[in-house]
Amino acid sequence: LPAPPALLPYVPRVPPTALLGKLTATTFALERPCCVFGRHANASDAIWLVVAFANASAAFRNPPSRADVPRYERLPTDGSYMTLETAAAAYACSATSSPALRVGGDTVCRGQGCRDPCNGPLPSPGPYRVKFLVMGCHGPKAETRWSDPILLRRAASPSTIDPVPAHHSSHAVVIASVLAGLGAVLAAAVLGVVGTEVWGSLCRQDSGSSAFARRSYRTHHIPPALPQPVPPGCRCSPPGLGCVPPRPPAPCPAQ
Amino acid sequence: MAKSDDGIRILQGLLVFGNVIIGMCGIALTAECIFFVSDPHGLYPLLEATENDDIYAAAWIGIFVGFALFALSILGIIGVIKANRTLLLVYLILMLITFAFEMASCITAATHRDFLTPNLFLKQMLERYKKSETDNNNDKWMTEGVTKTWDKLMLQNHCCGVRGPSDWQEYTSAFRLTYNDADFPWPHNCCVMDARGSPVNLDACKLGVPGYYNSNGCYDAISGPMNTHAWGVAWFGFAILCWTFCVLLGTMFYWSRIEY
Numbered sequence: 001l002p003a004p005p006a007l008l009p010y011v012p013r014v015p016p017t018a019l020l021g022k023l024t025a026t027t028f029a030l031e032r033p034c035c036v037f038g039r040h041a042n043a044s045d046a047i048w049l050v051v052a053f054a055n056a057s058a059a060f061r062n063p064p065s066r067a068d069v070p071r072y073e074r075l076p077t078d079g080s081y082m083t084l085e086t087a088a089a090a091y092a093c094s095a096t097s098s099p100a101l102r103v104g105g106d107t108v109c110r111g112q113g114c115r116d117p118c119n120g121p122l123p124s125p126g127p128y129r130v131k132f133l134v135m136g137c138h139g140p141k142a143e144t145r146w147s148d149p150i151l152l153r154r155a156a157s158p159s160t161i162d163p164v165p166a167h168h169s170s171h172a173v174v175i176a177s178v179l180a181g182l183g184a185v186l187a188a189a190v191l192g193v194v195g196t197e198v199w200g201s202l203c204r205q206d207s208g209s210s211a212f213a214r215r216s217y218r219t220h221h222i223p224p225a226l227p228q229p230v231p232p233g234c235r236c237s238p239p240g241l242g243c244v245p246p247r248p249p250a251p252c253p254a255q
Numbered sequence: 256m257a258k259s260d261d262g263i264r265i266l267q268g269l270l271v272f273g274n275v276i277i278g279m280c281g282i283a284l285t286a287e288c289i290f291f292v293s294d295p296h297g298l299y300p301l302l303e304a305t306e307n308d309d310i311y312a313a314a315w316i317g318i319f320v321g322f323a324l325f326a327l328s329i330l331g332i333i334g335v336i337k338a339n340r341t342l343l344l345v346y347l348i349l350m351l352i353t354f355a356f357e358m359a360s361c362i363t364a365a366t367h368r369d370f371l372t373p374n375l376f377l378k379q380m381l382e383r384y385k386k387s388e389t390d391n392n393n394d395k396w397m398t399e400g401v402t403k404t405w406d407k408l409m410l411q412n413h414c415c416g417v418r419g420p421s422d423w424q425e426y427t428s429a430f431r432l433t434y435n436d437a438d439f440p441w442p443h444n445c446c447v448m449d450a451r452g453s454p455v456n457l458d459a460c461k462l463g464v465p466g467y468y469n470s471n472g473c474y475d476a477i478s479g480p481m482n483t484h485a486w487g488v489a490w491f492g493f494a495i496l497c498w499t500f501c502v503l504l505g506t507m508f509y510w511s512r513i514e515y
Contacts, residue, residue: 018465020468027440165372
């Protein structure tokens, strides 16, 4: 009976660094398990990633050989599969390459029935648990612990977005109210001026004389001159000729 | 007598000055509105697709109002100098009509700007960008407009989505129906491009490694020009109307003082 695989204390996890795409609807990223396997993996060994639904991870049994590895297509039925077969050298301490592993990033291989392990997109948001398994020529040699449950994103429908603004901005209120006020005052002023004009022209037509705009013509009555009182001592022989001062009587002629 | 003569002369001078300002502002308003209608930032297809392009209608009204103000200011100057009651009456009535139109334009521009919220553009982008099945010609036209505009926006402004690339992850979209999530967590136009127009590192862009994708949203690139457009039409028109109000009141007073 082969020895059970060694349990390594490493726990796979989603990278804590700021990667916006570390969790999408059908893929997720995992930290590279660099320098984890050490002496448990030879150069000829392959390191697989086991992906299982969180509730099926306890029931997963390591496959005895490479031929028994569950493929990607078995995920809906068995609840688990193995993928990302990598040479152990890729996870050696000195290896430097991409910062994270992307699970579910290969869209070309699914459904083709090819024998190679397929890293196809995950069909549902999960949650999933993963672990790494070192497979040698004679079967599994070492495994890591199961990760914490990884829940993928669920997208909402755009019909839940409400585009209506909460309230009108102050700009709109100020402009609308001030302009409405100005317009009202202007309309009232024009009506007032035109109205007074029309009313004035109607009054002028009633009085019959349109030549004088806004002034009433006052007639001035000139009375005829009265006769002046005659100064005393004056004899006026033809009347109106003015006053002749009295002449001393001429001496009577001698008889 | 001499004193009121002087007063009338001063009033005439002020009214001519007022009308000169109105004429110049009318030309400026026309020029500004022609600039906005010409859509230098290429954002009109987004508004057309919202079926709420009233800020463009306000700019169109502004073009004609500007011309009208210029023509009427000349009429006003002639009427004031000649002290002709008929000319001034025509001037007053036509100015009142122009005032009403410009009021409509300002209020439209100000209130409709409020409808252009980030959520409006987000919803439109998710429902129309790269939509593959369109119902009719009109739908197809609007979809193509939105798609071209967004592609251009994302490439030129180095931005992604309305608030950020996570818009594409938080909501399903028409884009998602055609382009699967594993290969396109967000459109490839969100990736940092090299000189030939292809992503520098597509895998890093898909993973969201900082530096290989555009992390800011495009809302600033959209709202900036639209704010300038709406406030330019609304507040400049408001200023012209306040000045015109004073000139019109002065003209009415002058008109009532002219004798036959």
